[in-house]
Amino acid sequence: MEKFTLSESPFLDENNPTVFVTAGKGPYQNTVDALRHIDLSPVKGKRVLLKPNAGRLAKPESGICTHPQVVAAAIDVFREAGGIVSVGESPITGVNTLEAFEITGIAAVARQRDCPLVDMDERKFVQVALDGVAIQSLKLCPEMMEYDLYISIPVMKTHMHTGVTLGVKNMKGCLWRRSKVVLHMLAEIDGYDDKPLDLAIADMSGILRPHFTIVDGTVGMEGIGPSAGLPKPLDVVVVGADAFATDAVSCVLMGKDAYNIPHLRIGAERGFGVIDLEHISVSPAIWREFAKPFADPPTDISIGFPEFGILDENSCSACQSSLLLFLKRYGDVILDYLPKDTRYHFAIGKGHEEVPNNTYCIGNCTRKFKNLGNFIKGCPPVGSEILRFITGSPHVDEKDAKGE
Numbered sequence: 057m058e059k060f061t062l063s064e065s066p067f068l069d070e071n072n073p074t075v076f077v078t079a080g081k082g083p084y085q086n087t088v089d090a091l092r093h094i095d096l097s098p099v100k101g102k103r104v105l106l107k108p109n110a111g112r113l114a115k116p117e118s119g120i121c122t123h124p125q126v127v128a129a130a131i132d133v134f135r136e137a138g139g140i141v142s143v144g145e146s147p148i149t150g151v152n153t154l155e156a157f158e159i160t161g162i163a164a165v166a167r168q169r170d171c172p173l174v175d176m177d178e179r180k181f182v183q184v185a186l187d188g189v190a191i192q193s194l195k196l197c198p199e200m201m202e203y204d205l206y207i208s209i210p211v212m213k214t215h216m217h218t219g220v221t222l223g224v225k226n227m228k229g230c231l232w233r234r235s236k237v238v239l240h241m242l243a244e245i246d247g248y249d250d251k252p253l254d255l256a257i258a259d260m261s262g263i264l265r266p267h268f269t270i271v272d273g274t275v276g277m278e279g280i281g282p283s284a285g286l287p288k289p290l291d292v293v294v295v296g297a298d299a300f301a302t303d304a305v306s307c308v309l310m311g312k313d314a315y316n317i318p319h320l321r322i323g324a325e326r327g328f329g330v331i332d333l334e335h336i337s338v339s340p341a342i343w344r345e346f347a348k349p350f351a352d353p354p355t356d357i358s359i360g361f362p363e364f365g366i367l368d369e370n371s372c373s374a375c376q377s378s379l380l381l382f383l384k385r386y387g388d389v390i391l392d393y394l395p396k397d398t399r400y401h402f403a404i405g406k407g408h409e410e411v412p413n414n415t416y417c418i419g420n421c422t423r424k425f426k427n428l429g430n431f432i433k434g435c436p437p438v439g440s441e442i443l444r445f446i447t448g449s450p451h452v453d454e455k456d457a458k459g460e
C-alpha cells in the first residue's frame with residue numbers, strides 16, 4: 057500500500073490564511089473577480105485538476121451541483137495563468153460521471169473551451185495508507201497521483217449527516233467509486249464522542265486537502281441537503297488556499313459556526329487548517345453583509361412525513377436522498393395504495409438488527425430482510441423502482457432518473 061499526501065498548497069499565506077468573498081455579479085464574474093486577488097504564478101506549466109461537485113444528476117441552479125459558470129470561470133482563469141486544466145469527478149454510487157457532467161451543464165462549458173473531462177471512476181483505484189482515527193486506508197481515484205494542483209469547487213449546502221458540505225468534504229469525491237460508502241458504514245469508535253463519519257472525513261482531510269478552494273454560493277441548498285433540500289440563491293463565491301478557512305467563512309455566510317461542524321472542528325484541532333475567524337483575514341471588510349442563513353438539516357428525516365416511520369441506521373446520503381425525494385414526490389400517491397389503518401415504515405442503512413412488520417427495506421444494505429418480502433434493491437435504489445414495487449405500476453418517471 058502506498059503512502060500518500062497531497063503536496064502543500066503553493067497559494068498558502070505565511071501568516072493567517074486569507075479568504076476572498078465576491079457577491080452580486082453572477083457566477084462567472086464573481087469567480088473571476090475572486091480569483092483576481094490570488095497570485096496564480098505557481099500555476100504556470102502545472103497540471104491542474106478542477107474538482108467540482110458533479111456527483112448527482114442535477115440541473116444547474118438546483119443547488120445540488122456546482123454551477124457550470126463557476127467551473128467555466130475557473131477553467132479560464134487557471135488557463136490564463138498557464139495551467140493545463142482538466143475537470144474531474146467520481147460521483148455517488150449509481151451515477152455515471154459523464155452523464156452527470158452533461159446534466160449539470162459542466163460538459164457544455166468544458167466542450168466550449170476544449171477542456172478535458174475526466175471520469176475518475178474509469179480506471180483502477182490506488183490504495184493508500186493513512187494514520188487515521190476512523191480509517192487506515194483509502195482507495196483513491198488514480199488521478200490523485202497525476203496532477204500537480206487540485207482545486208475543490210463545491211456548492212454551498214447543508215448536509216443531513218455532516219452539517220454542511222463544502223471544500224473539505226467535496227474531496228470525498230476523489231475516493232474511488234463505491235469506496236466512498238465505507239466512510240458511512242463505520243462502527244462507533246471507542247473513546248470518541250464524534251460520529252465515525254465525521255472522524256473519517258477529518259482523517260481523509262489529513263491527506264486529501266485541496267491546494268485551493270472555490271465555494272460556489274450562486275445557488276446553494278438548505279434544509280435536507282445534500283440533494284433533497286431547497287435551493288438557496290445567494291450569488292456569492294468564496295475562495296481561499298486553506299480549505300478549512302474557506303469553509304469557515306462559507307459557514308458564516310450560511311449562518312453557521314464551523315466549530316459546530318464536527319469534521320471541520322476535528323480537522324482544525326489536528327492542525328489541517330484554520331477555522332478560528334480571529335485568525336483568518338477575510339476580504340472585503342463588509343463580507344458578513346452577504347450572509348443569508350440556511351435552514352438547518354432536520355435531525356430526524358421523518359419530519360415532514362408523519363404518515364410513515366423512517367428507520368435510518370448507518371445509511372449514506374445517497375440512500376437518504378433517494379428515499380426523501382421519493383417521499384416528497386410520491387408520498388401522497390402511495391398513501392392510496394397502503395391500508396389506511398396500518399403504519400408503514402421505510403428502512404435504509406446497514407445497521408438494522410431487526411425491522412417492524414410492514415417495513416419496506418430500501419437499498420442493498422437491507423438485503424438481509426429480503427425474506428420478509430418488501431425488499432427493494434439498489435445502491436442507491438431509484439424512486440421509480442420503489443414506486444413500482446409499492447404500486448405495481450410499470451410507470452417510470454423520467455424526472456426521477458434525472459434528479460429534477
Ligand code: SF4
Nearest residue numbers: 372375419420421435
Ligand atoms: S444501499 Fe444505500 S445505504 Fe447502502 S451503501 Fe448503497 S446507498 Fe448507501
